[in-house]
Amino acid sequence: MAEQYQPTGSTAAGITADIEAAVRDGKLPPGAPLPPVRRLAADLGLAVATVAAAYRALRQRGVIETAGRHGSHVRHRPPLTHRGPRALPPGVIDLSSGEPDPALLPDLTTALRAVPARPSGYRDAGPCPQLADLARERLAADELPPGAVTFTSGALDAIERGLSVHLSVGDSVAVEDPCWGNLRDLIAALGMHAVPMPVDAEGPTVDGLRAALRQGARAVVVTSRAQNPTGAVVSRERAALLRELLSAHPATFVIEDDHWAELATDPLHPVVGGTGHWLFVRSVSKPYGPDLRLAVATGDEATIARVEGRMRLGAGWVSTLLQHVVLGLWEDPATEHAVARARETYRARREALLAALTARGVRATGHTGLNVWIPVADETAAVTALRDRGYAVSPGAVNRLRSAPGIRVTVGSLVGEEDLELIADTVAGLANPSTSAFR
Structure with a gap:
């Protein structure tokens, strides 16, 4: 503090x-740490219960978190006013953002021609029928269970709405550990509790899911492919085991996030469909651009009806102009070629970094996706050492619940062989992690 x-x-x-x-x-x-409850109460001349109530309210809003004997501290990303991107020292390459490479995003020129000359009014607003039909075809090709389809303003918007219409403040949500940092922060901001499920190369472990359900998790969030930050992919065998376990808990709400979508090289093995309520989300951000705030959401009729109903009371709907842009991208052969090029480029960058690390005895993971996860003994030392050499990476603390320390390196801007070698040399020069890449 x-x-x-x-x-x-x-x-x-x-x-x-x-x-x-x-x-x-x-x-x-x-x-930043906060004073212990008893000390602050004494300093302010107040009852301990008064300060404890204040800290409790801050935890429920996701502003602070408490870690047992380590006390309370401000969350890494509290849900307060966003002040823009953090400033980096001159010359430092940002490998921490999780952003796709702008040079690999498709040109929107052709897609913009699909936008109608006149925007829709209130009466005609909602999911674009042509886009919904095409989305159903794509989902069916991936063997998703049939369900209702709608559109939300990105994947996290869909997840937030899904959790909000099925769960309440104080409920528990099973999440992968390590997990997508934004998801962890969202759950805290909703006043819910994240229950960790360990992740290995094939996704959440069966034992981890079983333990989370025993701890009372009312919802489960699973990443299909390109798990952030580890790059794990749910295998056919793992998906079958997870579905079997979930079928014994039919009241559990299951959310599946397939944010890597068209960039994936691995087939999809869905986990959803075995419980009464489920939601499958596929964003367009990574293949087509983060500024296209749209995600396809499919699920059981009740869930989609609740999500759409809640949207109409607030934001209303995803802009039909934006929906037509996405429709134009999906129907443009040039866009398909651009996505294929991006898919191969990201694969090559990941594999090159992993190879450089492996050659130096450093174990890391990144089978698919935008990130490589590197176990380290000291996250602060690793982040500082890389920053001093010109690379900003993300400390694993924003992703972890109980899993071992690590750093996340985004390959979106990682293009030079010199970068690969210097990053690998720097990490290898630290205390060489001897533990498995997953814990």
Whole structure:
């Protein structure tokens, strides 16, 4: 905690507001510790219960988290005002963002011609029938169970709406460990609890899912392919075992995220469909561009009806203009070639980095996707050493619940052989991790 900042307030609400303002203004940066409850209560002359209530409210909003004896600290990405991308030192290459390479995204020129001359009004708004039909064809080709189809403003929007219409504050959600950092933060912001499921090369382990269900998880989130950050892919055998286990818990809400979509080289082996309520989400961000805020969402009739109903009370619908752009991309042969080129380029970059690390005795994973996950003994030391050599990477703390330390390297901007060699040399020069790439 910054020395100049001391929480103030005479009530739980006052303390909560003061700490939120400090986080918003940067007085309490991500990861900053908060005073122990009893010490702050003594400093402010308040009852311990008053400070405890303030901390509890901040945890429920996802602003802070508590780690047992390590106390409470500000979350790495609290759900407060976004102040834009973090500034990097001059000359530092950003390998931390998880962003696709802009040079590998398709040209939108042809797709824009599919946009109607006049936008839809309130009466005609909603899922574009042509896009929905084409989405159903693509989903059926991947052997997804038949279900209703709608569109949301990206994958995380679909996941948030799905969780919101099925779960309540205080409920538990089983997530992969390590997992997508945004998902972990979203669950905290919803006032729900993330229950870790260990991940190996074939996805969430069966024992991990079984343990999470025993701990009362009411929902499960699984990544089909290109698991962020490990690159794991759910195999046919693993999918069958997970579905079998979930079928014995029919009230569990299952969400499956296939964000890598058309960039995937591995076939899809769906996990959804064995429970009463399920949601399968496929974003267009990675193949076609993050600014295309659209994801295809399919699921059981009740879930999709609830998601659409909730959308109409708020955002309303995904812009029909945007839907027609995506329709134009899906129907454009040149776009298909561009996606195929991107698929091969990302594969080559991942494999080149993995080969360089392996040659130096460093174990890492990244079978598919945009990221390579490297176990390290000390995340801070690894991140600092790479930054000093001109590369910004992501500390695994934003992804982990109980799994071992690691760093995530995004290959989106990793193009030179010199970069590969220097990164591999730097990691190998640290304490060489001897543990498995998955824990």
